[in-house]
Amino acid sequence: MSIPAQTEALLSMASGHSISTISLFLWFSPILAGLSGSVVIARFTSRSFPILEKMKWFMIPEETNVPQELIDTKIWQEKLAKSTPSPEDEVATFSYALHDPCFYVAQRARSRRRPFLEREIRRKMEGQNTLTLKELMLALYETGCLDILHRSAISEKEAA
Secondary structure, three states: OOOOHHHHHHHHHHOOOOOOHHHHHHHHHHHHHHHHHHHHHHHHHHOOOHHHHHHOOOOOHHHHOOOHHHHHHHHHHHHHHHHOOOOOOHHHHHHHHHHOHHHHHHHHHHOEOOHHHHHHHHHHHHOOOOOOHHHHHHHHOEHHHHHHHHHHHHHHHHHO
16 A cells, blocks of 8 residues: 555655655554554453463452452352242242242332232132233232232241
């Protein structure tokens, strides 16, 4: 790629004939080399090499000295995973949610009153019919139905 003759002549005239295209290229070569080399350096240093890990080069402080917060987070995450049911087991998940007072308080704040929906679902629940998954999800977002579900879950727990 060459610089057009008019641009070269204009550059030469503007600089008082002290800058040529070669000197301009040499002047910008450190910047161009740095920009070109940064891609290679970033690619190389982003990879993990066992020898570099042993020497602890290119490591952030969290990799060499793990903060207590990260250790505690991992411990509590494991405890939480053991104490909560698997999301694939829908019955256990809903049972856990309905028995958990924290879930009830948080969900009640998100729920709202919808009298028509409440009447329909309440009629089905009082008739001892099993709710479908869709109806159960709707009941969790309707305040009256959520109260009924929570009370029935608590009474089952006390009876057992």
